Amino acid sequence: MNFLQTLIVRVAYAIILLLAVLVLNFSMMHLAPGDVADTIAQANGGADAEVLAAIRAEYGLDQPFLVQLGRYIGNVLQGNLGYSFYYREPVTELILQRIPATLLLVFSAQILALLIGVLLGVISAQKPNGLTSHFVTFIALFGYSAPVFWTGILLLIGFSLQFQWFPVAGMRDVTIEGGFWVKSWDVLVHLILPMITLASVFLALYSRLTRATMLEQLRTDYVRTAYAKGMPHGTVVYQHALKNALSPVITLAGLQFSAVISGAVLVEAVFSWPGLGTLAFTSILARDTPTILGILFFSALVVIIGNLLTDLAQKLVDPRIGGKG
């Protein structure tokens, strides 16, 4: 199968998968008792049956299930994810507004986790039983085991309350006046704590995997040969062994992408980061079905695209993988 054929088949699968996701999500949301009318009533401190019925009629919630499902899928196929009851805005617009903040957080956290994780992994692999190695293992395990909201609040208490280096919440300080650079700096300052919080989880995965694969590589014949040829230690480790050790790490990073997004939900909630995670969180609490479905659909899309890109990245690092494609 050539590359184009693979691509077409995979895209077809992706579309079928997405349709299945749509039907499944919609059905599951429908099965849950209660609906957005109750939430709207809650925001208003209660409402009578007449008001509730009017709200249901207004949003078509009084229609039979299949009618609602059909209408929904029809809309999605036309690129319309529906209208948020809660925010009173089109879902597509809501999601598009929130994507940049989430992508900024997720990518910077991933990059930070990869850079530091790989570095720590390489360092600890060189002296697997040394003190540094144990320390790295401990830190990694700690970051992985601690719940993200706990890590987040811990960092807040330390760096926002005690040292007052970083702001508590949000993505920018609206009282700051200034040009592009001033505002970018402000966003960066707001980004650091949530980024570290989110990265702390994945750092552990990357450092431990790097450590394991590096140990494996360092024991192989080609490394021994390289040393025998008198190649400097640094070159052997960073140019030869690391290149081979990285492949599984990148695979993992790609697979983790969806986990990063779900991890972002809690981090965003703690830091009031105005991204998709916060949106998902509030929509779930409000049972804002169209928004929840929209986010789920979007996440499925991201995971599928993420997996495709991972395959490509893998091929770049190690062309032997999936050689036929």
Place this chain on the structure above:
Amino acid sequence: MRHIFKGLMTATALASMVATAAHADEPKKGGTLVTVLGSNVRNLNSAVQSGIVTGFPGAQLFASPLRYDENWEPQPYLAETWETSEDGLTVTLNLVKNAKFHDGTPLTSEDVAFSVEVIKANHPFKSMFAPVESVETPDAHTAVLKLSKPHPALMLAMSGQLMSIIPKHIYGDGEITDVKAHPRNNENVVGSGPFKLVEFKNGEHVILERFDDFFIDGRPYLDKIVMRIITDPAARAIAYENGELHMGAFESLPRIINRLKGVDSLTVTPDGYGAIGPLDWLAMNTTKGPLADVRVRKAIAYAVDKNFIHKALMQGTAADSTTGIHPDSPFYAAQDGYDLDLEKSAALLDEAGYPVKDGSRMSLTIDFGWPGVKPQVEYVKAALKKVNIDVEVVSSADFPTWAKKMGTGDFDMSWDTVFNWGDPVIGVHRTYDSSNIQKGVWSNTQGYSNARVDELMAMAAVETDDAKRKELYAEFQAIIADELPVYHTNTLPYHTVYNTEKVGNPPIGIWGTSTPIDMTYLK
């Protein structure tokens, strides 16, 4: 007796309010107040959206006919003076002459008439303006409300949280019939309040700035208000502590309240929630099973130790509450509580015909709708075990799931929080009125029915003499406390937090932050 409510001159009102709230400090002009909202805002138009989150920005953007001081006395706002006719069927509002909307259009009685129409059609509190049949506009600055029956609750209903005067020339533009869905509810909002909208980014912030043409001279004091949206209570607490937030309201976690009380720079106060009137209670379904028997309900009250709830669960942050009316309300008549008495409880259960068989008298369920009250329901389970009642805790996946169960009467007991919303007519009657049984959440979900209670509420709703109303509500509260459709345990511990060194004259009147903060200033 003729009831004339003569408004004081605005200046006098200002002087007296400032004098009581701030001692030596002179209000200063200028500055940006950074404050916080604890959740996202659905809608900035408080004429069609109630709730405390809309109430804060809503009361800044839109003015209302009246405002209330901390002693529950109505004060002039858009209405300079007001007058109720002898028969209580006509309320005349004399509007200030210089009120303008943020777009420069003068505010007239037409806008008042239009707003009443919109609120009647859209606002969830139907009882609020139901007796208002029409609004006449003899001239641009006189609005005459014609009532089908006397309606003493109207006075409170005319204050900021409940009666925003919205511009007819914008919302009555004819193209959009549904004001609830009007795009101008969230962007380019035009009101006549002390502040105008600069930017609203849901999930991030609401930014308001001083309206220079505000109808009260020299006010507001603040140049700008930044309302940041921070949903995590722990993060908010840290932001108060490190000075990022000057002020915030509706903080309700005992652990956090007590921590913030220990911070030197902060004042943490439960004052200012009387009209909102949030109450926590144990609801009991009176329509089925053992709980249909009032003796069983009493036995449960005797077995639940309020002391434990107050000291251990609320950590001393909440006030006691023994009736359906908030203790800060002038209509509150405290009742004798059900002090912990397991013997009495057991005797009542025996009497009701539920003897102990195989270690158990009966099995009941207790629901809860949000995670914050899990300790309370777990405590009820443990407490009732002592009188051999087995309780199963039912947690709902989310609020709508719980609301559905309440609305359809599919529960035995539930933990609940309900607001008074100012006058008992607006927020109290709905829980006990037998004509309001099982119509969705926060109606009479307990299925409680008592002819005398219905009668008392009907009389209190039209009684214009405050002293007589008080008597009627006293009897009402005594019956409720005796028959226990709900067991009242405590007020919800809402607290306002502000930086003592920075914020002058914080909003701690009866409406909390759901009131114009044109008198708040930065030191």
